[in-house]
Amino acid sequence: MALVEIRDVHKKFGRVDVLKGVSLDVEEGEIVTIIGRSGSGKSTLLRCINALESVDAGEIRVEGQKVYAGMPDLKKFRQHVGIVFQAFNLFPHLKVERNITLAPLLTGRIDKAKARALALDVLTRVGLADKIDAWPEQLSGGQQQRVAIARCLAMAPHLMLFDEVTSALDPELVGEVLKVMEAMAKQGMTMILVTHEMGFARNVADRIVFMHQGRVWEQGPPAKLFANPETSELASFIASAK
Amino acid sequence: MRSFSLIDLVSLFAALRWTVVLVVLALAFGAPLALGLAMGRISRFAGLRWAMAGIIQVVQSVPLLGLLFFFYFGMPVFLGIHVPALVAVTVAYTLYTAAFLGEIWRGGLEAVKLAQWEAGSCLGLSLWQQFRHIIAPQALRLSLPPTVGFLVQLIKGTSLASILGFVELARAGQVVSAATFQPLLTYALVAAIYFALCLPLTLWSRSLEARLDGSR
Numbered sequence: 001m002a003l004v005e006i007r008d009v010h011k012k013f014g015r016v017d018v019l020k021g022v023s024l025d026v027e028e029g030e031i032v033t034i035i036g037r038s039g040s041g042k043s044t045l046l047r048c049i050n051a052l053e054s055v056d057a058g059e060i061r062v063e064g065q066k067v068y069a070g071m072p073d074l075k076k077f078r079q080h081v082g083i084v085f086q087a088f089n090l091f092p093h094l095k096v097e098r099n100i101t102l103a104p105l106l107t108g109r110i111d112k113a114k115a116r117a118l119a120l121d122v123l124t125r126v127g128l129a130d131k132i133d134a135w136p137e138q139l140s141g142g143q144q145q146r147v148a149i150a151r152c153l154a155m156a157p158h159l160m161l162f163d164e165v166t167s168a169l170d171p172e173l174v175g176e177v178l179k180v181m182e183a184m185a186k187q188g189m190t191m192i193l194v195t196h197e198m199g200f201a202r203n204v205a206d207r208i209v210f211m212h213q214g215r216v217w218e219q220g221p222p223a224k225l226f227a228n229p230e231t232s233e234l235a236s237f238i239a240s241a242k
Numbered sequence: 243m244r245s246f247s248l249i250d251l252v253s254l255f256a257a258l259r260w261t262v263v264l265v266v267l268a269l270a271f272g273a274p275l276a277l278g279l280a281m282g283r284i285s286r287f288a289g290l291r292w293a294m295a296g297i298i299q300v301v302q303s304v305p306l307l308g309l310l311f312f313f314y315f316g317m318p319v320f321l322g323i324h325v326p327a328l329v330a331v332t333v334a335y336t337l338y339t340a341a342f343l344g345e346i347w348r349g350g351l352e353a354v355k356l357a358q359w360e361a362g363s364c365l366g367l368s369l370w371q372q373f374r375h376i377i378a379p380q381a382l383r384l385s386l387p388p389t390v391g392f393l394v395q396l397i398k399g400t401s402l403a404s405i406l407g408f409v410e411l412a413r414a415g416q417v418v419s420a421a422t423f424q425p426l427l428t429y430a431l432v433a434a435i436y437f438a439l440c441l442p443l444t445l446w447s448r449s450l451e452a453r454l455d456g457s458r
Contacts, residue, residue: 050364052360052363052364075366075367075368076366077366078363078364078365078366079365079366082364083364085357085360085361087357089355089357089358089360089361090361091358091361091362091376091380092380093379093380093383093454102365102367102375102376103362103365103366103367106367106371106375107365107366107367151365152365155365155366
């Protein structure tokens with residue numbers, strides 16, 4: 001059984017059909033990168049996987065559990081599925097340590113005595129142990145995004161979703177975030193990424209999914225997909241992304 | 243006519259207790275109500291949002307004096323209920339406080355980005371935990387200056403209660419001024435007492451604002 005099973009998912013916003021029958025499986029430990037033009041439904045699909053949006057038709061299952069916005073154990077589910085956003089969304093009124101330990105403490109995952117050690121551990125994994133006592137606004141964009149990743153890691157998720165996490169960063173800060181994600185990939189974390197970083201997609205992903213007009217247009221291993229796109233839409237997308 | 247004496251000064255300070263009592267009562271009952279109104283205004287239920295907006299609109303549109311008159315003089319006429327002056331005044335100031343603070347706090351809550359709720363929710367926090375630990379502290383900092391501004395208004399607004407017979411600070415000033423025929427001195431003292439009451443509030447709000455935003 002795949003970790004994530006997406007079956008014929010449809011989603012509308014008003015009259016706009018954003019997802020028009022998306023099906024996709026993601027295996028445990030797999031790194032799947034979703035690429036496509038703006039408006040192709042990539043981010044919406046990611047938000048549906050985390051039940052931030054409910055689907056109009058079709059079904060999404062994560063670890064066998066059916067996912068939808070009003071699901072009864074949504075809180076528990078979200079503790080296992082981390083999502084990192086383009087805009088970081090750190091809590092500006094809390095220091096880095098508290099940003100990381102707030103959810104593990106409130107959800108009873110850890111007790112107070114272990115909180116700082118947990119924060120240090122995940123911050124070390126993203127290379128920011130020395131920033132544990134900093135305020136978010138004292139950090140650069142890249143550092144803030146790494147703290148956001150650390151905040152997710154503190155919940156020990158089984159699946160991580162990344163929604164264009166480098167899009168809001170200055171070019172020189174992109175590398176540090178991608179490096180952290182690459183390290184996570186090597187450790188076997190199951191990851192679904194929406195990204196415009198073609199180099200990263202090519203080097204790190206196990207599989208590339210090209211979305212176009214609300215559908216999975218083409219998918220396969222990066223080497224094959226980038227070298228021999230089967231559809232003209234993917235070929236022109238790759239050409240325009242170069 | 244007699245000259246201004248220590249007795250007059252004491253009577254001004256004694257009257258101050260009514261000013262303080264009215265403000266404390268207005269806040270004690272008005273602030274929880276304001277929080278309810280603010281939460282209702284940002285609720286996902288349209289009916290509740292409209293109902294809360296309606297209440298706020300009505301109360302804000304009526305002058306404070308009108309509210310005082312309504313609850314003290316109007317209730318016996320319309321409903322046949324005699325309302326003791328303290329109750330009438332408390333209800334009027336409570337509604338006044340709730341409507342204005344409710345709207346100030348609603349603004350503070352809405353000024354916190356929706357993404358902050360989403361980030362909390364994505365970490366598995368309950369709606370209450372998101373509000374208590376993520377949204378409320380940020381909204382509080384944003385709302386603090388207008389809240390204290392309103393508090394200062396409220397302190398000065400208690401002078402209207404004198405119309406219903408409360409000898410609070412402004413009314414006591416009137417009495418002393420009439421007895422001593424020294425309006426300039428009396429009202430200067432009254433003004434100084436109001437100032438002494440409001441200044442610490444403003445200073446406290448500034449320090450609290452700085453404390454709530456330790457990063458600056």
